Amino acid sequence: MLACPLSWVKIAWLMVGSLSPTAGRKNLYVTENVLSLNVKGGNDNHERGIMMPTTLTEPLEPSFSLAERLAGLTSVSACYQCKKCSAGCPLTFAMDFYPDQVIRLALLGQEAQVLGCRTIWVCSSCETCTTRCPNNIDIAGVMDWLKEAAIASGQASPQPQVTRFHQSFLDTVRLAGGRLSEPLLLGLYQWRCGGTLGKLKSGALVADLKMAWELARRRRLVPRLPHRLKGVEEIKAMFKKSHLYEKSETQEKP
Amino acid sequence: MNVSYYPGCSLEGTAIDYAASIGGISSLLDLTLTELEDWNCCGATAAHSINHHLSLALPARNLALAAAAGRDVVVPCALCFNRLKVAEKALQGPEGANLGISYPGGIKVWDLLDYLTQDAYLKDLGPKVVRPLAGLKAVGYYGCMVARPPAVTDKKDSENPQNLERLLKVLGAEPLDWSFKTDCCGAGLAVARPDIIDTLVQRLYERALRAGADCLVVSCQMCQANLDMPQKRISQKFGQDYYLPVFYFTELMGLALGHPDVKKWLAGHLVDPLPLLEKIGFGF
């Protein structure tokens, strides 16, 4: 907690920001959120500087287009910032924005912030927030919506391993003809991550191989051809309709 | 009873031990599990994370297969169960038409634990117990997806489910109360961010131990894998010597009902449960 001296600098900076004459009401609101963000403890917040909303120095320009696009899913405008979602979220230690902040920023139309944040990728979809929100906002659903929109926008993921894992998973189901093949998934994921050399150095690959061996000798990892379904054409049609491969990550398609 | 059975992909792969224990206990109960023909992957976390259409269409096809088979369908995987329920709601809502799958309804989607802990089954089970699990102090771990969100899963007790505890009592074990039975273990991030798993799962070990438990009991192969496989790594990382076997509830049913294959099922675990079982007088 607050071990990093940079946090203090940021807080000092934020305080100055919130006192500045340009700080309008909305501006202050967001600034307070960011402040609470810096005060939280977390083990991997050092990975990347915490993103600071652009509103720190300029008044915020709210836009409701994002909230309108989300309206088919859930009503983010019903949020009254009680923060119950964040209070019960088990993953806050790995997030750059708390779930309530994602909802607030989405409501205020801060698209670049919410599409580029780490939170949406480290959210484990545990549905605690959605279950407990007093206003029935589907927060976990918003996280999913934002992930899909982030990929569609073509921007680089702040959590490339997580993004590649999801993509590799769906590729595997498609390539295997409708069911997941775990060995194929792990192979594809490793291939996509490419960092085999780095992993070798860090010993992570050795650990992975050891685990694979532990499973294999318990007959839990049996290499065999994937089971192609009779309905493989139906599965293909679903993938076609999903437009999964028409987005900017197409070049990553194996 | 004859019901449809949707095993899900991992029960054909790394969770074949879970599949074996399910087959084993159903033979001891009045239960015929008929595998759905030509079922497909439900898309899991990947689909709902990055492709909304697939996240509904993939499980919707399985539901249509189940409806065509005309029987309720039981599901041993928490995530598969959750995705089938999401698809069920979607097919009945405004998005249904867009999925290109017709689903007449008329069947119920069950998670396996719920199915086997219906009053009638529990009543039947008591007299069949030949080796009560006396002395086994256990916490039930449900994880997230079987219960949440209740608007999807139709569960009334999503904050504090009791099925595992009720079952464990019938089996003669000692279920302990704890507040983390539905806390997330983060399995979906196990490959991409193992460091996150370490934090979440270590917290669960600590809380289970603080509750006085000798083991955890789960009803989902992802929870099992995620609590069992990294236990050594987490012990090393946190300078502890954790020993908490992670049982499938079906394995404990097999044990109490005297199924001959239990030892074989348990051999699939990374954390060997035999020393614990021997300690409470269960030699093989």
Ligand code: SF4
């Ligand atoms: S729980 Fe709901 S209302 Fe409260 S802050 Fe979170 S999203 Fe907003």
Ligand code: SF4
């Ligand atoms: S679904 Fe995501 S945001 Fe919501 S509580 Fe779980 S981890 Fe947190």
Ligand code: SF4
């Ligand atoms: S959730 Fe897992 S086990 Fe279930 S169908 Fe999907 S991939 Fe297979």
Ligand code: SF4
């Ligand atoms: S495996 Fe873990 S993350 Fe997945 S549903 Fe079970 S508890 Fe939740």
